[in-house]
Amino acid sequence: MKTSKKLLRCTLATIALLTLLSSPFPAGAAEQKGEGKNPVVKENGVEAKNEEWAKYYPREYATWKETSKSDNLVDMLKKKPQLPVLWAGYPFAKDYNAPRGHFYAIQDNVNTLRTGAPVSPITGPLPTACWSCKSPDVPRLTQEIGEKEFFTGKWAKYGSEVVNPIGCGDCHDSKTGELALTRDFLKRGLTASGFDVAKITKNDMRSLVCAQCHSEYYFKKTEETDAQGEKKVTMTVAFPWNNGFKGEDVEAYYDSLNFSDWTHAISKAPMLKAQHPDYELFVGGIHGRRGLACTDCHMPSKKDADGTFTDHRIASPLGNIANTCVTCHDQTEKEFKDYLAIKLQRKDELMDLAMNGLAKAHLEAGKAWEVGATAEEMKDILQDIRHGQWRWDYAIASHGSYFHNPEEVLRLLAQANDKAQQARVKLAEVLAKHGVIGYQVPDFSTKEKSQVLAGINMEKEVAEKQAFKAALLQEWNKEAVAKGRLNMESRKGMSDRTSYAK
Numbered sequence: 167m168k169t170s171k172k173l174l175r176c177t178l179a180t181i182a183l184l185t186l187l188s189s190p191f192p193a194g195a196a197e198q199k200g201e202g203k204n205p206v207v208k209e210n211g212v213e214a215k216n217e218e219w220a221k222y223y224p225r226e227y228a229t230w231k232e233t234s235k236s237d238n239l240v241d242m243l244k245k246k247p248q249l250p251v252l253w254a255g256y257p258f259a260k261d262y263n264a265p266r267g268h269f270y271a272i273q274d275n276v277n278t279l280r281t282g283a284p285v286s287p288i289t290g291p292l293p294t295a296c297w298s299c300k301s302p303d304v305p306r307l308t309q310e311i312g313e314k315e316f317f318t319g320k321w322a323k324y325g326s327e328v329v330n331p332i333g334c335g336d337c338h339d340s341k342t343g344e345l346a347l348t349r350d351f352l353k354r355g356l357t358a359s360g361f362d363v364a365k366i367t368k369n370d371m372r373s374l375v376c377a378q379c380h381s382e383y384y385f386k387k388t389e390e391t392d393a394q395g396e397k398k399v400t401m402t403v404a405f406p407w408n409n410g411f412k413g414e415d416v417e418a419y420y421d422s423l424n425f426s427d428w429t430h431a432i433s434k435a436p437m438l439k440a441q442h443p444d445y446e447l448f449v450g451g452i453h454g455r456r457g458l459a460c461t462d463c464h465m466p467s468k469k470d471a472d473g474t475f476t477d478h479r480i481a482s483p484l485g486n487i488a489n490t491c492v493t494c495h496d497q498t499e500k501e502f503k504d505y506l507a508i509k510l511q512r513k514d515e516l517m518d519l520a521m522n523g524l525a526k527a528h529l530e531a532g533k534a535w536e537v538g539a540t541a542e543e544m545k546d547i548l549q550d551i552r553h554g555q556w557r558w559d560y561a562i563a564s565h566g567s568y569f570h571n572p573e574e575v576l577r578l579l580a581q582a583n584d585k586a587q588q589a590r591v592k593l594a595e596v597l598a599k600h601g602v603i604g605y606q607v608p609d610f611s612t613k614e615k616s617q618v619l620a621g622i623n624m625e626k627e628v629a630e631k632q633a634f635k636a637a638l639l640q641e642w643n644k645e646a647v648a649k650g651r652l653n654m655e656s657r658k659g660m661s662d663r664t665s666y667a668k
């Protein structure tokens with residue numbers, strides 16, 4: 167690549183920019199009210215309503231609002247019908263779409279069949295922790311009521327509280343305007359990984375604000391009895407980073423805790439679900455190792471008549487190559503697109519192999535139990551399935567990993583394939599021992615067939631969800647408006663897309 171001169175220039179430009187940023191925000195008139203100091207959006211606590219910030223920072227707000235343009239909905243279960251089998255017994259088997267713009271975070275969380283259909287504030291199925299990465303109302307609440315109280319109870323408890331989508335108050339301090347880490351669980355995770363949080367630099371912050379949510383996590387369960395003698399369960403978001411960021415490091419951490427997210431409904435394997443280890447995989451890739459931050463590609467600088475500011479339309483850089491890749495590299499837009507397409511295709515090829523192998527292993531394990539296999543015979547097999555599926559999931563659950571760290575993704579997928587095949591060789595033996603030879607697994611080539619194998623009754627799930635949306639959800643929104651937490655205008659023009667509504 168003939169990148170060196172441009173890269174040097176770019177590095178210098180970045181350093182210059184960072185120096186500028188060590189004083190409060192540079193840039194346009196609106197940002198400079200009050201003699202170079204940032205305007206105070208809120209004196210105490212977190213301002214969760216993005217429209218309130220718009221009064222002081224119109225350009226950042228306007229570009230932030232453009233995340234609403236990423237509203238395409240991709241039903242991943244339809245695209246990859248192996249998924250319901252892989253996730254049988256876990257809510258993801260019901261409904262799972264590719265990520266959309268931050269503007270839709272609340273709507274997608276409320277709409278997904280995964281969050282179920284609560285009928286009151288104490289009904290489940292999911293814990294409050296499922297709101298953690300959806301809204302600046304979360305840091306607002308944790309400051310108001312404390313983190314422990316926030317993480318106690320069921321998801322429906324905060325239906326009328328967590329109402330504004332990911333925005334300013336997630337990444338900025340409402341009083342000083344500076345970048346801020348609003349989630350303490352990130353600081354705890356960093357500390358556990360050996361990162362000295364007292365030494366976080368400005369450039370670190372340009373990735374760490376994202377790492378608050380774009381990371382692998384699990385729900386850490388603590389049971390206790392309060393002063394009134396009532397039993398309480400806290401489900402706190404925690405990062406599994408004690409051994410490091412590699413797939414195997416995180417796996418070893420979960421194994422050491424004997425942790426599993428669920429027991430697989432077909433194979434009975436103790437499973438792990440990977441979330442979205444974007445940060446972990448990114449820092450090990452070439453751009454991460456060269457000191458780039460998420461912001462360099464997902465929030466480039468933009469110019470208007472008032473000068474330069476940060477483009478807050480966080481989206482795929484593929485739609486913005488001219489202002490991202492090309493500022494440091496000499497290639498053309500077409501070269502970059504072709505280059506990324508090849509990377510994606512390589513990942514897809516190994517990913518499909520792994521998914522097919524793992525889905526067959528689950529179904530063959532189900533058959534083995536059916537014909538009388540013993541727990542002793544199945545033990546190693548289930549461990550292979552757990553580890554194989556974990557490595558597949560860790561590699562691909564981060565949708566940008568095929569670019570952020572391609573070699574690592576392919577390495578993990580190769581491991582996932584190997585584990586799946588090891589399980590299947592052992593399963594052929596166990597099945598033969600119980601009189602089954604040449605077993606062919608049932609067809610899982612469509613979402614519908616695969617969901618039947620996973621034991622899901624979609625009609626019931628959808629009907630319950632629609633009833634929830636017609637009743638309790640309406641009450642939540644009314645209450646949020648009445649209490650001044652939500653401005654309905656902010657949702658204007660928002661389509662209500664799901665992959666299940668007819």
Ligand code: HEC
Nearest residue numbers: 191193216219223226227230333334337372375461475476
């Ligand atoms: C996901 C995190 C994130 C969200 C959400 C976010 N910002 Fe930012 N913002 C950043 C980052 C990162 C920078 C600094 C970029 C840099 O250092 O290169 C920044 C910079 C700024 C600046 C400095 C001036 C500039 O444009 O560079 C202002 C002002 C600002 N943001 C306001 C807002 C407002 C208002 C909102 C809500 C409408 C918002 N931000 C939402 C991450 C965020």
Ligand code: HEC
Nearest residue numbers: 236265266267270271274299336375376379460464481482
């Ligand atoms: C408060 C949590 C949170 C923070 C902070 C956050 N994200 Fe996100 N991000 C999400 C969630 C949740 C989604 C999926 C939203 C949906 O699909 O409804 C998402 C979606 C995305 C997408 C997909 C958008 C699209 O158009 O398809 C990108 C890219 C992204 N985030 C990058 C970033 C970057 C870069 C940062 C830091 C500057 C960041 N995010 C900070 C939670 C967060």
Ligand code: HEC
Nearest residue numbers: 376380444445448453458459460463482483484565566569
């Ligand atoms: C060198 C540029 C670059 C940097 C730095 C970078 N990304 Fe990306 N990111 C990309 C590209 C390119 C894609 C692939 C986009 C596509 O396939 O549409 C991507 C994809 C993503 C996606 C998936 C978007 C979607 O719609 O599916 C997320 C989320 C994301 N990145 C988050 C991050 C986070 C968080 C960081 C920092 C830890 C980061 N990125 C750093 C270039 C970058």
Ligand code: HEC
Nearest residue numbers: 173176452453456458462463483490491492493494495502
């Ligand atoms: C802020 C500067 C910057 C931006 C923006 C940037 N890159 Fe890079 N890129 C680098 C640096 C630095 C390297 C490492 C060069 C080296 O060490 O040889 C690199 C390396 C690469 C490589 C070689 C990777 C390898 O495996 O050896 C590719 C390909 C690449 N970048 C593509 C992209 C694409 C695509 C985008 C836009 C989505 C992008 N870059 C955005 C700075 C940047």
